[in-house]
Amino acid sequence: MMHAPSSLSRRRFLRTGATGGALLIGMSSGGALAALEDAAQADFTPNAFIRIARDGSVTLTSKQPEIGQGIKTSLPMVIAEELDVDWNSVRIVQGDLNPTAYGGQGAGGSTSTPNNYENLRRLGAAARAMLVQAAAQGWGVAPGECTTEGGAVLHAASKRRIAYGALVDSAARLPVPDAASVTLKDPASFRLLGTRVGGVDNGAIVVGKPLFGIDVQLPGMLHAVYAKCPVFGGKPLKANLDAVRALPGVKDAFIIDGTANLNGLRPGVAIVATSTWAAIRARRALEVEWDEGVGATHSWAGFTAQAKQAAGKPGTGVMRSDGDVDKAMAGAARTVEAAYSYPFISHASMEPQNCTAWSRPDGSLELWAPTQNPGAGQALVTSTFGIAKERITMHIIRSGGGFGRRLSSDFIVEAVAIAQRLKTSAPVKLTWTREDDLQHDHYRPGGFHFLRGGVDAQGKAVAWHNHFVTFANRVERDGQSILQPGSGGNLSGDEFPGRWVENCKLEQTALECRVPMGPWRAPGSCVFAWVFHSFIDELAHAAGRDPLAFRLELLGDKEVMAGTGERGQPYAVARMRAVLQTAAEKAGWGKKTFARGQGQGIAFHFSHRGYVAQVAEVTVSKDGKVKVDRVVVATDIGPQIVNLSGAENQVEGSVIDGMSTLMFPALDIENGRIVQSNFHDYPLLRIGDAPGRIEMHFVKSGHPVTGLGEPALPPLAPAVCNAIFAATGKRVRELPLSKTDLSWS
Incomplete structure (x- = not known):
């Protein structure tokens, strides 16, 4: 059982920190750290994250919330790598909320790794430098003559070796160096980072120990x-x-x-x-x-009717307006119009x-x-x-x-x-019960996209118009009542292919509702990728172009596309081209022959600092049942994979989660109520519906390390739906997949 700490007092100690020489307050937390509190007087604790005992055991604090993304393992690995300790000697404890000691402690938006990677490296390197200095002083040699390995300091010239545990007393008396001055390891010498390491809680989880x-x-x-x-x-x-x-x-x-x-x-x-x-x-x-x-008047049928009415009018907000869309559409060789929609869905996490x-x-x-x-x-x-x-x-x-x-x-x-x-x-x-969890969630907002596009005689995209009808809650802000779109329900003017198509108009209309909304894995991107890259596929087909070639031409040859407007951000076009070409090459794009009912689809998306492309191969039976045979994923999340096992888990999990969300879940709203109540009427993916093969390729680049919990999910749905079109000639424009008759003869 999980019990309260034996003492409710919290004794704080000041230590010089590893971030620019600032003071960190190391606060002992419940559980393992509380037990260590009184016995740790002589331990080496250069900061709030590291504790080395005289027996050489190392305790590292993980500050971020662990929600299954593996961060409780991967971030301590960063410290352990720079500290140069044997991972088998490391114990990980979860830190309590203490922003003074630890800085930010949220886990969302795939930010945990990019926000902490560099600082944690320096924190570990600073502690390692202190241990080296302590050993060098004891031996009477220069610190530069010493190296470290497996929790020990080595002096090659004299063939001496001393374990960190034996240096605890002398190292504890040294000043902590300025983090900016410490020397970081050359990544080429990493022994731990980039390897496969199992989650630190895995053993306890599989035997049902109380961790949650x-x-x-x-x-x-x-x-x-x-x-x-x-x-x-x-x-x-x-x-x-x-x-x-x-x-x-x-x-x-x-x-x-x-x-x-x-x-x-x-x-x-x-x-x-x-x-x-x-x-x-x-x-x-x-x-x-x-x-x-007033919420009792809401229904999905009513929202759908309102969206169709809004589609025939100008949007209440214009996010982007470049060129003259109407003129370009009139002069286009071919045009396409389509309406895409998706429902509210629940997070449905396993633990209510x-x-x-x-x-x-x-x-x-x-x-x-x-x-x-x-x-x-x-x-x-x-x-x-x-x-x-x-x-x-x-x-x-x-x-x-x-x-x-x-x-x-x-x-x-x-x-x-x-x-x-x-x-x-x-x-x-x-x-909460499971029924509470489904019927009182903070949902991913539903949405409606009314699209028009045109290509010229050479098959180039020349016009793009998207009227996005979203959902918003009325809130009071600064004394005013405003409509605030739900998380992921607000369209940026820089959303692809905004900035790329010369004649482009992106507008938005918000429908007021009383449905509580919140971030759902890869907010916005999780549905925008499906809409945009499905419609791009429609334009490629109308142009008679290969979908890969059409996308590469659309991306263009710039290295970076500058951001525009308040929410704009630069888009590393070269990185996206690289992952797109990698996914296509590894999947054998254009080199395979598919029988009727089989097909290949491709998509890419930039989400949460990650660049990802996917190719899906599907088989659709004559009665419309879909089986995803293979998914090839190429990702660029920077120069270093922290934990290869965790990275693979995140990509596979994203693909499976994306597949589940594409195929099954939808919430009906009647008389202001969520109709579904449990997994009997809100099904999720079973193992028989999972992709047959998931192949992963990590494209390394010189950009900062980023996270992987979200970027690999958005491209799955459009890649699969584009493959379904290649197999059957039928477009999927409504989610979930069960809403579309995919039977063929």
Whole structure:
């Protein structure tokens, strides 16, 4: 079981940091570090991340939330590489939320690696330099004559070797060098980075040890469930609370007024009991009269009708307007018009949302949360309840899947609201059911794209027009009521092929809704890639061009395409050409003969600093069943793969996740309610539907190292749909795939 630390005090110690000589506050966290606290007086702790004991054992702190992306393994590998220690001697512990010591601690947007790689290298190198200096002083030689290997300092001339553990006392007395002055390893000499290393928690996971938020157990802990109005934005008017309180195991039941924030503490009814099962069973007897509010008028059918009406009018916002699209369309040799749409979908992470909160009589608060963004969670608690950040201790617990869902913190403030209402100061664990998770998610927004495009007599794209109809919530900002599109529901004027097509218009219309929305893996890109690269394929077909040649011509020969506007960013065209050509070459593009019902499709996309291209090969049976036989992936995420095993896992996971989302999930909205409730009516990919082969090729470049949790997902859907067209002649313009009849004869 996962228990509270034996002592609730937190002793801080000051150490000179590894980032520009700044001070870092190393705060001991719960679990393993707390146990080390008193015994570690003589340990070598040059900063908040590294602890070396006299026996040579090395403890590294992982500061980022682990949500299955492998960051708890890969970032400590960066430190271990520069520190030059044997990975088998390293123990990893999870750090609590402490931005003063650790800096940013969020896990989202594939930012963990690029935001930390360089600093963690220097942190490890600084500690290594101190150990070398300590050994050199003891031997009476120059530090430059010494090298390191496997947790020891070596002096080749005298054939002397001393383990780091024996240097703890002398190294601890040395000043920590300025991080900017330390010498980093030549990547050619890396022994650890770039190799395959299994996840540090893998052994515990496969035997079912309690690592996740849902596993937290504390002495005297109570358990809670929280019922919210099935219509988003609704609130409880009254409930049969006395009857519920009388049920076995129930300690209390009460209404929480909540706030108007759809992504924060929504109103609801809490039930607190002696066990999760007692709370869930009592909830089945709960009867609530709800004020459903205006959201009860919403439906997917209604949204679809509104989108079609909006399509015939100018967009309410113009993101890009280059040249004269109408004139170019009139003069084009061939034109194409198409409407693409996709539904709201859920994150459906394996572990439903949960949080354990302990509100104490002195006003302090301790939290155990499987969160992707502990800082934002802490901030939402502060703004909702007025608890100072300094009074909140946040333990970051491993998450059973995130995909962006745990960037939100609604489940955290719900747990806090319940804990504060308890008549006794006891920790309480809030656990959502699977139905809660599907019906009260912060969803990937649905969308509608109404496209027009034209090619000239030479088959070159000369016109592109996209009217994007998206979804937005009404929020109050700076005293004004505005419509704010959901995460990933806002079109940038620089979205490809904006900047590339001479006559290009990108416009957007937002439909107001009460559906809470949030980031979903590769926000925006996860659907934009499917729309844009499917329609590019349509233009290539209309032009009678090879899809690869058409794309290469569209990309052009520039090295970099400059960004434009407020949200614009440079686009490394050369990197994209390289991965596109690599994927095509490795897949044998244009060199294979496919029978009727079989085909090959290609797509690429720039997402979250990563450049990725994919080729998919499919077989479609005459009755329309699709089997993806092979996916070839080429990625450029910089010069160094940190953990090859983790990188392969991320690419394979992205392809499978992208395939699942393409084929199955869709949420229906009727009378303001999500219709689907569990996996029986919200299916995900089973192993029999997974691609037969996934091949990965990492194209190294001289650009900064970046992450891989998101970039490899967006190109999968268009590559597969373009392959389906090659196999059957049928275009997929609506998601999920089951909406399209793909049968052929």
